[in-house]
Amino acid sequence: MVNVEDLTLKYTDKLAISQLSLSIKHGEKVAIIGPSGAGKSTLLFHLYSLLKDNAAFCSQKQGLVDGLSTYHNVYMGSLARHNWLYNVVNLVTPFSVPLGEVNGLCHELSLDVPMAKLLAELSGGQRQRVALARALYQRQPIFIGDEPFSALDPLMAEHLLKLVLARHSSAIMVLHDKSQALSHFDRIIGLREGKLCLDVTQDELTPELLAHFYSHEPFPQPCNA
Numbered sequence: 036m037v038n039v040e041d042l043t044l045k046y047t048d049k050l051a052i053s054q055l056s057l058s059i060k061h062g063e064k065v066a067i068i069g070p071s072g073a074g075k076s077t078l079l080f081h082l083y084s085l086l087k088d089n090a091a092f093c094s095q096k097q098g099l100v101d102g103l104s105t106y107h108n109v110y111m112g113s114l115a116r117h118n119w120l121y122n123v124v125n126l127v128t129p130f131s132v133p134l135g136e137v138n139g140l141c142h143e144l145s146l147d148v149p150m151a152k153l154l155a156e157l158s159g160g161q162r163q164r165v166a167l168a169r170a171l172y173q174r175q176p177i178f179i180g181d182e183p184f185s186a187l188d189p190l191m192a193e194h195l196l197k198l199v200l201a202r203h204s205s206a207i208m209v210l211h212d213k214s215q216a217l218s219h220f221d222r223i224i225g226l227r228e229g230k231l232c233l234d235v236t237q238d239e240l241t242p243e244l245l246a247h248f249y250s251h252e253p254f255p256q257p258c259n260a
Contacts, residue, residue: 036061036177036205037085044077044229051077053229059207059222064200066216067209068233069226070249075209076181078226082207083179090177091203093170095185099154099162106150108165109137112172140168144195159186167195171202178203182211213245 037059044052051074059065059082067075076095083092091112099108107126110133114122125133129150138150146164148157154165163186170178178199184192192212196219200206210216216223223240225233225248233240233248 036063037082039081039085042078042081044074044081046074046077051229052081055229055231057224057231057234059205061205063222064206064220065208065222065224066220067207067224067226068213068216068245068248072228073226074229075226077229079179079181079207079209086177086179089175090179091170091173091175093167093178093180093183095181097162097166099166099169101155102153104151104153105141105146105148105157105165106134106137108154109141109168109172112169113174115173137168137172140172141165143198144168144171145191160188160191163187164195167199171199176204178206178208180206180208182209184215185211213249216240217242217245 038057040056042052042055042057043050055078067079069075083090100111106129110125110129113133117125124130134150141147141150141164144164144167146161146168148161154162157165163183167183170180170183180199183199184195187195189212192215196215200219206220208220217237217240221237223233223235223237224231227248235244
């Protein structure tokens with residue numbers, strides 16, 4: 036699905052990814068983990084830039100518009116499926132079909148707010164679910180998410196993670212919840228200081244190995260090996 040070799044990337048003039056090589060196959064569900072500042076978001080956005088024709092991206096920054104309604108923020112996920120005239124008219128007077136689709140999708144995400152409610156009036160957890168709904172409304176086979184559940188309580192995050200994984204044949208996610216990586220992803224990639232230090236299957240990743248990865252001790256295998 037995607038292959039990078041000896042990848043080096045900078046973020047705000049600082050080295051974020053250093054000589055990283057990685058290949059991800061179609062059908063894989065991949066979690067990217069690592070301490071803050073390890074380069075996870077930089078790597079994820081680069082992978083999205085390579086896969087964007089077939090991938091939905093749910094960013095930590097969200098990219099939502101406070102002055103628009105909940106409906107229109109979610110509907111933005113479908114802009115590429117319609118011509119400009121359809122989109123403009125729908126901005127003024129929402130059409131019944133997409134309005135029903137968006138309302139139903141929001142209900143699935145337990146986002147039970149009026150579709151006309153301005154995004155600026157929503158809580159942090161509600162905003163995150165709007166961003167997630169917009170990504171799902173793109174209807175792409177690949178889901179790429181940068182901590183898409185970080186503002187949600189554990190039970191809600193668990194429910195939505197299962198929903199996202201069920202709807203996409205492939206997924207690549209940066210996660211802050213390490214237990215989700217252990218229980219829901221068939222492959223786990225770990226970064227330290229921009230280097231690939233962990234690349235294991237779910238069966239190979241034990242709680243002990245995970246704890247050691249996050250410790251300050253030298254890792255058993257050389258990074259980028």
